[in-house]
Amino acid sequence: MTELDKPDIIESNDLSVVDRVLTEFINAVAAEDGYLEISARLKDGILEKRDFSEAALERALFGVEQ
Amino acid sequence: MIKIDTLTISEFRGIRDLTLSLNRKNFAVCGPNGTGKSGVVDALEFVLTGTISRLMGKGRGDLSIKDHAAHVDCQKSPEKAFVEAVVWIPSLNKTVKARRTVKSPSVLELTPDSSGVRAVFRQLEAHPEIALSRREIIRFVLTEPGQRAKDVQALLKLDQLETMRSRLQKIANAAENTAKTAKNARGTMRADLVRAMDIAEATETNILEAANKRRAIVGLAPLLSLATDVSLRDGLATVEGAQPSRINKAAAKSDIAAAASSVNSRVLGTFPARLAEARSAVELLQVDESMLNAVLGDDFLKTALELYDGELCPVCDTPKSLQEITTIVSAKRKKLEDVRALREKAETAISPVRETLDEDYAFARTVYSYAKQLLGTDELQAIADFGKALKDASDTLRGFLPLDKTIAVLAELPSADAFMGVLKKIETAVEALPEPSDQDAARDYLLTAQLRLEALGKAHATARTAEDRATKARRVFDIYKQASNAALEKVYDDVQANFANLYRRINADDEGAFEARLTPSYGKLGFGVDFYGRGFFPPGAYHSEGHQDSMGLCLYLALMRHLLGGGFTFAVLDDVLMSVDAGHRREVSKLLRAEFPDIQFVLTTHDKAWLKFMSTTELVKKEGTVHFRKWTVDDGPTIWAKGDVWDEMRNLANDDDVPGAAALLRRSLEHLSAEFCEALRVKVEFSVDGHYDLGDLLDPAIGQMKSLYKDARLAATSWQDTDRVAVIEASEKAFSDAVNEAKVEQWQINPSIHHNEWASLQKSEFLTVIDAFETLCTHFKCDACGDLIEVSPSRGKREYLQCLCGKVKFSFMKKPMDK
Numbered sequence: 001m002t003e004l005d006k007p008d009i010i011e012s013n014d015l016s017v018v019d020r021v022l023t024e025f026i027n028a029v030a031a032e033d034g035y036l037e038i039s040a041r042l043k044d045g046i047l048e049k050r051d052f053s054e055a056a057l058e059r060a061l062f063g064v065e066q
Numbered sequence: 067m068i069k070i071d072t073l074t075i076s077e078f079r080g081i082r083d084l085t086l087s088l089n090r091k092n093f094a095v096c097g098p099n100g101t102g103k104s105g106v107v108d109a110l111e112f113v114l115t116g117t118i119s120r121l122m123g124k125g126r127g128d129l130s131i132k133d134h135a136a137h138v139d140c141q142k143s144p145e146k147a148f149v150e151a152v153v154w155i156p157s158l159n160k161t162v163k164a165r166r167t168v169k170s171p172s173v174l175e176l177t178p179d180s181s182g183v184r185a186v187f188r189q190l191e192a193h194p195e196i197a198l199s200r201r202e203i204i205r206f207v208l209t210e211p212g213q214r215a216k217d218v219q220a221l222l223k224l225d226q227l228e229t230m231r232s233r234l235q236k237i238a239n240a241a242e243n244t245a246k247t248a249k250n251a252r253g254t255m256r257a258d259l260v261r262a263m264d265i266a267e268a269t270e271t272n273i274l275e276a277a278n279k280r281r282a283i284v285g286l287a288p289l290l291s292l293a294t295d296v297s298l299r300d301g302l303a304t305v306e307g308a309q310p311s312r313i314n315k316a317a318a319k320s321d322i323a324a325a326a327s328s329v330n331s332r333v334l335g336t337f338p339a340r341l342a343e344a345r346s347a348v349e350l351l352q353v354d355e356s357m358l359n360a361v362l363g364d365d366f367l368k369t370a371l372e373l374y375d376g377e378l379c380p381v382c383d384t385p386k387s388l389q390e391i392t393t394i395v396s397a398k399r400k401k402l403e404d405v406r407a408l409r410e411k412a413e414t415a416i417s418p419v420r421e422t423l424d425e426d427y428a429f430a431r432t433v434y435s436y437a438k439q440l441l442g443t444d445e446l447q448a449i450a451d452f453g454k455a456l457k458d459a460s461d462t463l464r465g466f467l468p469l470d471k472t473i474a475v476l477a478e479l480p481s482a483d484a485f486m487g488v489l490k491k492i493e494t495a496v497e498a499l500p501e502p503s504d505q506d507a508a509r510d511y512l513l514t515a516q517l518r519l520e521a522l523g524k525a526h527a528t529a530r531t532a533e534d535r536a537t538k539a540r541r542v543f544d545i546y547k548q549a550s551n552a553a554l555e556k557v558y559d560d561v562q563a564n565f566a567n568l569y570r571r572i573n574a575d576d577e578g579a580f581e582a583r584l585t586p587s588y589g590k591l592g593f594g595v596d597f598y599g600r601g602f603f604p605p606g607a608y609h610s611e612g613h614q615d616s617m618g619l620c621l622y623l624a625l626m627r628h629l630l631g632g633g634f635t636f637a638v639l640d641d642v643l644m645s646v647d648a649g650h651r652r653e654v655s656k657l658l659r660a661e662f663p664d665i666q667f668v669l670t671t672h673d674k675a676w677l678k679f680m681s682t683t684e685l686v687k688k689e690g691t692v693h694f695r696k697w698t699v700d701d702g703p704t705i706w707a708k709g710d711v712w713d714e715m716r717n718l719a720n721d722d723d724v725p726g727a728a729a730l731l732r733r734s735l736e737h738l739s740a741e742f743c744e745a746l747r748v749k750v751e752f753s754v755d756g757h758y759d760l761g762d763l764l765d766p767a768i769g770q771m772k773s774l775y776k777d778a779r780l781a782a783t784s785w786q787d788t789d790r791v792a793v794i795e796a797s798e799k800a801f802s803d804a805v806n807e808a809k810v811e812q813w814q815i816n817p818s819i820h821h822n823e824w825a826s827l828q829k830s831e832f833l834t835v836i837d838a839f840e841t842l843c844t845h846f847k848c849d850a851c852g853d854l855i856e857v858s859p860s861r862g863k864r865e866y867l868q869c870l871c872g873k874v875k876f877s878f879m880k881k882p883m884d885k
Contacts, residue, residue, distance in 0.1 A: 017222045017557055017628050022230070025549040029542060038542060052226065054233050061237060061542055062535050 022046055037063070067186055067193075067633045069666045070110070071152040071161065077140040078112070078147050078168065079105040082702040086692055088668070090154055092658075094686045095670045096677040097694030102703030103670040107640045108135075110668060111197040113149040113164055114190045116171045119197070135168040138699065144169040155186050156635060193630070197638035203618040206625070207593070207605045214591045220393070222557070222629050227550055229392040234546050238539040245536035248529040250421055254428050255525040259518040261320040263511070268522065273298075277515060280508035294523075298516040302509060314510040318436050318496045325429035326489050328422075329482045337422065344419050345476040347412035351405070352469050360405040365467055367395045367402075413466060419476065420463045427456040430485065433492060440495040441488065448484040455480035558584045558591075561624045568620035568661065572653040573613070593621075612646045616654065619643065623662070638668045643676065651676050655683035678744060682860065695737060706737060712840045716833060724832050728824035731836060732760055735843075739763035742846045745856035746770045747864070768805055771846065774857065774867050775801065778876035785881050794876055801845045808838040848874050 026047065030039035041060040045051050069090040075081045080102045086093070095103045108118045112135065121129045136147035147168035154161050162183050165175040176183055190196070206217060219225060256268045265272040270292045277298040278288040286301035331337055351361050370380050371392065379391055399406070430453035437446050459475045466472055502510065562584040570580045576598075583602055585592035594602030595617065597609065605617050619642055626634050643651055658667060669686070671677055677693075680686045693706040711734050718727035736759065743750055743763050748770040750762060775798040782790040824832060847854055848869030855874050858866045868875040 017224070017631075018226050020557070020631070021227055021550050021553040024553040025546050028545045028549040032541065032545065035538070035542070038538065042542075046230070052230060052233070054237065057230075057233050058237055061539055 019047065067155070067157070067189060067630065067635050068114070069154045069156065069635055070668075071154055073106070073109060073113075074150040075105065075109045076146065076148050076150075077137040077143075078149055079108050079118075079135060079137065080697060080699075080702055081105040081109070082137060082700075084702065088666070088690070090666055091690050092667045092669070092680075092686045094677055094680050094691045095668070095694065096674060096691065097672065097697075097703065099672050101694035101697040103672070103694060104640065105703070107197055107638055107668075107670060109149040110151070110638050112171070113151045113166050114153075114187070114196065115193070116166060116174065116191055119202070131168060131171045135171070137702070155183060157633075158182050158186070189633070196626075196636055198622060198640065198642070203622045203639075203642050204614060205618075206621045207614055207618045211592045214593060218591050218625065221625055224554070225393050225396055227554075228396060231543075231546060231550065234539070234543040238536070238543040241532070241536040241539040245529070245532035247424075248525070248532040250424065252522070252525040252529040254425060255518065255522040257324070258321070258432070259515065259522050261324055262314070262317040262514045262518050264316065264320065273515075273519070277512060280511045283504050283508035284512070292519075298519060299512045302512060312502075312506075312510070313436060313439055313496065313499060314507075314514045315496060315499050315502060316507065316511070317514045319493075321429075321432050322436070322489060322493050322496065325426075325433050326486065326493075328426055328429050329486060329489075332422065332479065332482070340415070340418050341476060341479070344412070344415040345473065347408075347415040348469060348473050348476060351408055351412060352473065360402050361409060361469065362467065364399060364402040364405055364409070367399050371395045409466070416463050416466075416472070416476070419479075420460050423456050423460040423463070423479070426482075427453055427460065430456060433489065436492055436496065437488065440492055445488045445491060448488045452480060452482065452485040554586070557628055558586050561621075561628050564624040564627060565617075565621050568623060568657060569617060571657050571661070572616050572620070572650055574653070575649070577613075612650065615643055615646045616650060619654065634665060636666050636668075638670075640670050641672065642669075643671075652679045652683060655679045655685040659683055659685045674740065674744075695733065712836060715836050719829050719832050719836065722829060724824070724827060724829055727832060727836070728827070731824060731839065735764060735839060736760045738843055738846075739767050741854060742767040742771075745846070745854040746774060747857045747860065767846070771801060771855075772798070774878075775876075777864075777878050778867050781878050781880045782876065790876070797845075797874075804838070804842040804845045808835070808842045 026039050026043050029035050029042060032039075038061055041063070042057075045056045045060045049056070070088045070093075071090055073086045073088060075084045075086075077083075084102075084106075086106070095106050097103050104120065108120055112118050112131075118131055118135055121131055121134055132144065133141070136144045140147050145167050148165060150163060150165045152161060152163050160180075160183065162179075163177045164187065165177075166173065174184075174187055176187070206214065206221075209217065259268050259273075260266075263273060263276045265276050273292060274289055281288060281298075281301070284302070289296055289298065289300070430449055434446065434449045434453065437449055459480050462471050462475045501507075562582055565584075566580055566582040569582070570578060573580060577596075579596070579599065581596040581602075583592070583594040585594070593605060595605050595609065597603050597607070605614055609617065619639070623637075626637065643654060646654065658665075667685070669680065677686075677691060681688065681691070694703040695706045695711075697703045711730065715727045715730050715734070718724075718730065739760060740758065740763055742748070743766065746767060748763075748766045750758065750766055753762065775794055779791055779794040779798065782794060824835060827835065848871060850873040851869055851871035853870035855867060855869050857864050858868050864878050866875055866877055
């Protein structure tokens with residue numbers, strides 16, 4: 001694994017409970033073999049864009065090309 | 067999130083016009099009941115969140131912000147009723163002015179406006195719990211576990227996590243269904259290929275062996291592999307060679323036999339039992355109307371959540387946040403959990419029936435292609451009708467609702483009689499076809515096989531993609547369950563430890579070993595607290611009301627810390643420590659200051675002693691307090707402030723309202739005398755109801771001041787400090803003169819006499835009284851800093867009579883006598 005491949009682990013200090021749980025979740029997905037891209041898309045969608053819709057979650061899981 | 071600089075309230079609740087300078091610091095609002103403190107709390111909640119919990123929610127009847135938030139005299143002009151707050155946002159390092167009017171509570175005016183600032187206010191709107199009363203805080207402690215779980219989950223916004231869980235589960239389920247359908251389609255395509263090639267299994271070896279046998283007949287070289295660029299019909303590459311020129315007799319016979327077998331299987335084997343099972347499972351949901359309505363209701367709620375666009379409720383088009391709408395929908399769907407379980411069971415039972423119908427539909431399509439070449443329009447129509455009926459039935463089962471349609475399909479699947487009749491005719495027609503030559507048969511074989519091989523390839527690719535998605539969606543859902551459960555357990559552990567630590571700090575004197583247990587279980591949150599090492603009990607079991615109050619506060623603070631993390635910067639505590647005794651209030655003040663130094667607290671209390679503790683522990687500074695002395699419907703609250711009360715008395719007297727001025731003088735002196743007594747450590751005759759009249763307080767305060775000056779003078783004399791003796795004597799004389807001038811004894815009022823004798827004076831006489839008492843009151847303060855002269859320390863052996871700036875500092879310590 002190169003430096004670039006390493007999962008972007010999110011620090012969970014000073015986050016709300018919900019964000020802390022979501023951060024733990026995204027970090028756990030990132031640790032799964034072959035799930036780095038999903039983890040990055042989940043981080044962008046739910047933590048940064050705050051989009052919890054079903055469509056956004058599907059995009060995160062399956063990529064935008066679906 | 068935010069801190070408040072200033073708060074301006076106009077024509078709002080009981081307040082006409084009030085501006086408070088909070089300066090991003092802790093702030094205390096003190097005053098007797100009914101003087102307008104709650105109006106300040108409501109105003110803060112209103113401007114920050116757009117709501118007033120006192121006017122909303124359960125048990126509030128027909129109260130509303132629009133009708134009842136404006137001052138009673140301003141009800142018809144709600145646009146004039148507004149609250150404005152100058153707010154500092156630490157995360158953006160920005161100061162903005164926020165304003166809301168009662169006319170449009172949901173419209174937040176921001177100056178300057180920006181998306182970042184709006185995001186902060188959206189977060190505030192989602193957290194009305196930044197302002198809580200004692201009643202709201204104590205509910206976390208004194209409630210049954212099921213309700214506590216709901217309250218805590220609502221506070222911690224855990225419903226968002228539940229929404230995530232249900233959406234990820236829905237996606238995983240849908241992906242698995244898609245994968246299953248794709249897998250079935252692949253199975254159908256494989257079966258089609260196997261039949262057309264007359265092979266046992268669709269393996270590369272079998273396919274190559276069978277194809278090469280036919281290729282040899284038509285004089286083509288054998289194929290060595292089934293690579294993606296290889297076609298079984300390679301070498302037959304003419305335009306007309308792309309399709310079989312006539313019916314592939316062997317494949318047709320095989321397809322027709324398979325179609326007949328599939329349709330016949332509906333009355334054979336295990337299928338009838340499965341069908342009956344599916345029907346019973348669905349009928350369970352239709353046993354009575356309420357169950358049926360519950361199914362419809364659950365479906366409606368599910369659809370409502372799916373249609374939510376992030377802004378408006380899809381049902382009523384009112385703006386709703388995701389959290390609001392999921393809270394409403396989840397709460398309603400929770401009640402329908404049993405129905406949902408029955409529905410899931412029924413849908414599982416229906417699934418194999420639907421798959422069978424889909425298979426028959428695929429056969430109908432295959433057979434149709436033969437019928438087109440062999441039979442007339444009536445037969446074609448019969449096949450088309452059968453296919454449509456199968457498709458409709460499958461769609462009805464997939465849709466599940468309305469239940470009566472689903473039950474009707476399960477009660478009577480589309481009749482295959484006409485189709486079977488047509489199938490017989492096709493079979494006869496195919497049989498009647500001339501046997502092709504070996505070469506023609508081989509050519510048709512290769513063309514049909516290649517078409518079905520390509521279809522299988524596509525179906526295989528679709529199935530693999532669908533399987534991959536299903537695997538990922540399920541895995542992500544599983545990870546979410548594990549991670550969220552573990553994270554939530556940790557949250558509860560942390561809250562529990564933090565709560566116990568906060569509580570121990572307040573009650574270190576007698577509960578230094580206190581422990582607590584938050585025990586989450588499905589739908590419940592147990593809360594056990596240690597009772598002096600005798601075991602864990604519910605908080606209401608043995609602890610006093612005062613201890614429960616401090617538990618409520620500690621649990622609230624621990625929860626908020628975990629809820630908002632670094633975003634916990636502001637909280638309004640509305641008279642939350644009503645039952646906590648004096649000693650523990652001091653500890654609460656120390657705790658808030660030490661443990662939450664970065665949080666701006668706005669505290670209200672009717673208890674001056676509690677205010678004093680806040681001040682002596684430096685939880686609030688002197689300039690961070692406001693003291694309401696009275697409230698009238700015309701004027702709203704009136705604040706005790708330096709100087710202005712004396713002017714107000716003079717104004718009343720000058721307006722010939724001597725009774726009004728006299729009443730104000732009496733109330734003012736009662737208030738000030740209480741402060742003098744506290745500052746000078748005056749011994750006052752105990753009153754069981756805590757109420758003291760002017761006569762109970764002012765005389766002892768005067769007597770104490772005289773006595774303290776005397777003690778200080780004797781101490782200075784013992785040290786032969788003549789300068790200090792002179793200063794003290796001057797102060798003593800000035801004080802005595804002021805007492806004499808005020809004729810305190812003459813106006814001494816018997817508490818049992820209701821009548822206020824000042825009220826019967828002439829205006830000029832009473833103005834003299836006002837001047838005299840104002841002068842007297844100034845002699846309880848330092849003429850340099852204006853602060854009250856007080857005895858230090860506030861407990862134990864008296865050491866000094868002093869003021870804040872040090873100009874007044876007289877020691878009580880006498881020089882020891884020589885032996």
